[in-house]
Amino acid sequence: MANYYITTAIDYANGDPHMGHAFEKIGADVIARYRRLRGDEVRFAIGMDEHGQKVLKEAEREGIEPQAWVDQIATRWSDTWQRLHVSNTDFVRTTDPPHAEAVHNLVRRVQETGDIYLDRYEGYYCDRCEAFRKESELVDGRCAEHPGRDIGWTEEENFFFRLSKYTQPLLDHIAAHPEFIQPVSRRNEILRLLESGLEDISASRSRVSWGVPFPGADGHTVYVWFDALPNYLSVLGFPSEEYENWWPADLHVIGKDITRFHCVIWPAMLMSAGLPLPKTVWAHGFVMISGGKLSKSEAELVNLDSLIDRRGPDAFRYIMMREVPWDSDRNFPSVESFLQQFDACYQADLANDLGNLLNRTVAMVQKYRDGEIPGAGETELDAAADAALGSYMKHMDTLQLHDGLEDVMTIIRRSNGFIDTKAPWALARDPGAADELDAVLGALIRALARTAVALAPFMPVKSAEIWTRLGGADAVPGFDELGDNWPTRLPEKREGVLFPRIEQTRD
Ligand SMILES: [Zn+2]
Numbered sequence: 425m426a427n428y429y430i431t432t433a434i435d436y437a438n439g440d441p442h443m444g445h446a447f448e449k450i451g452a453d454v455i456a457r458y459r460r461l462r463g464d465e466v467r468f469a470i471g472m473d474e475h476g477q478k479v480l481k482e483a484e485r486e487g488i489e490p491q492a493w494v495d496q497i498a499t500r501w502s503d504t505w506q507r508l509h510v511s512n513t514d515f516v517r518t519t520d521p522p523h524a525e526a527v528h529n530l531v532r533r534v535q536e537t538g539d540i541y542l543d544r545y546e547g548y549y550c551d552r553c554e555a556f557r558k559e560s561e562l563v564d565g566r567c568a569e570h571p572g573r574d575i576g577w578t579e580e581e582n583f584f585f586r587l588s589k590y591t592q593p594l595l596d597h598i599a600a601h602p603e604f605i606q607p608v609s610r611r612n613e614i615l616r617l618l619e620s621g622l623e624d625i626s627a628s629r630s631r632v633s634w635g636v637p638f639p640g641a642d643g644h645t646v647y648v649w650f651d652a653l654p655n656y657l658s659v660l661g662f663p664s665e666e667y668e669n670w671w672p673a674d675l676h677v678i679g680k681d682i683t684r685f686h687c688v689i690w691p692a693m694l695m696s697a698g699l700p701l702p703k704t705v706w707a708h709g710f711v712m713i714s715g716g717k718l719s720k721s722e723a724e725l726v727n728l729d730s731l732i733d734r735r736g737p738d739a740f741r742y743i744m745m746r747e748v749p750w751d752s753d754r755n756f757p758s759v760e761s762f763l764q765q766f767d768a769c770y771q772a773d774l775a776n777d778l779g780n781l782l783n784r785t786v787a788m789v790q791k792y793r794d795g796e797i798p799g800a801g802e803t804e805l806d807a808a809a810d811a812a813l814g815s816y817m818k819h820m821d822t823l824q825l826h827d828g829l830e831d832v833m834t835i836i837r838r839s840n841g842f843i844d845t846k847a848p849w850a851l852a853r854d855p856g857a858a859d860e861l862d863a864v865l866g867a868l869i870r871a872l873a874r875t876a877v878a879l880a881p882f883m884p885v886k887s888a889e890i891w892t893r894l895g896g897a898d899a900v901p902g903f904d905e906l907g908d909n910w911p912t913r914l915p916e917k918r919e920g921v922l923f924p925r926i927e928q929t930r931d
Pocket of ligand 1: 550553554567568569
């Protein structure tokens with residue numbers, strides 16, 4: 425049994441989680457659950473980034489203490505992840521006291537290396553991004569993210585981090601570890617960035633009070649990357665035995681907009697501190713509707729709560745992972761087309777293909793064998809389902825989650841085709857075909873058992889229900905245990921429909 429440590433980006437304590445945040449958490453949760461079914465011990469951290477001027481201003485506007493403000497936000501986000509059955513083992517917050525200790529420890533190590541120096545910063549600073557902006561980054565003299573606002577000029581004394589020193593070490597690391605940045609498109613972007621050279625970056629701010637104090641410098645707080653990124657260490661209690669057990673992380677799951685932080689700044693900080701680098705950073709793409717430009721009423725239609733309510737949390741998880749590739753973007757031209765596709769995916773895959781297969785199979789075993797599941801030999805369906813499951817595991821091991829789901833659908837479609845070809849109802853009328861009917865029914869239950877296990881990372885609750893309806897004992901077994909755990913008898917209790925069909929209405 426191996427240890428597997430996976431993280432997502434921590435979310436900025438601002439507003440409510442939306443579909444994009446959920447996509448990232450679901451994808452990471454699918455990986456975490458898959459690793460557990462493979463037999464790994466999994467540590468899975470998500471959390472909140474709770475410092476910065478913007479948080480302070482929001483709290484002041486609401487008239488409450490900043491800590492009370494971020495407490496409320498953290499509860500809302502954490503509740504949402506529970507509602508979506510996200511199985512994180514940790515929920516880290518940058519206002520947790522152990523976080524400041526870990527940041528201090530890390531900064532001190534970097535100071536000891538001589539990579540921190542005091543200098544004067546003069547330049548543009550966007551309040552909204554809470555980021556220094558180079559002149560070359562401005563668009564028409566304004567922050568590219570905030571074209572509607574004037575950008576301020578700031579002059580302050582800052583500590584700087586010698587990021588420039590790590591250009592070549594990072595290039596060397598990426599060359600020696602092609603798995604470090606994935607998918608390949610993101611690695612190429614980072615290589616281009618490194619090849620153009622790196623500049624030193626600010627490590628502190630002198631005018632932001634809501635943050636972790638910079639060690640040995642009154643009035644300074646650590647700047648965003650030295651505050652947020654070490655959450656991956658602080659959640660392990662760094663420096664500690666727990667840290668020794670779990671670091672380096674096996675996988676940082678992040679959005680493609682923050683690759684520079686995670687593939688350049690973070691590894692440089694770790695190199696400077698003399699700590700091992702995470703094994704892989706996976707930058708997923710974005711799911712977008714109308715290119716991200718939605719009116720208020722449109723945004724209301726696709727807010728996260730209403731999308732989860734639409735077909736339930738497990739179906740939402742399935743549809744997101746099925747419709748949006750884990751390694752690239754998906755843009756829907758309009759809210760209407762998005763919701764149409766959302767329902768079409770539910771209807772075709774879950775209500776029709778999977779729902780039908782389960783209902784038909786269970787009904788036939790009940791009717792022809794009185795609920796007793798025949799254990800008879802291997803069929804061509806077993807061979808096809810095993811091959812698809814093998815392909816599924818290859819895809820899941822390489823984080824091609826959407827391809828993994830296509831493999832599951834292959835098992836389901838082959839099974840439905842098998843029913844149509846074998847026509848068990850005809851075999852049941854022929855007393856000489858009893859053995860063949862046994863073989864067909866047994867193979868169908870085993871294909872559904874494989875489906876339940878393969879879907880478990882994507883739909884933890886529904887797949888457990890499938891497993892129970894097949895008469896499977898206890899929880900859905902791991903991949904290695906499935907062969908010794910085939911269901912032998914349907915349960916006495918007959919349940920309702922697992923995925924109710926969407927009734928077509930005409931108006
Ligand atoms: Zn900005």
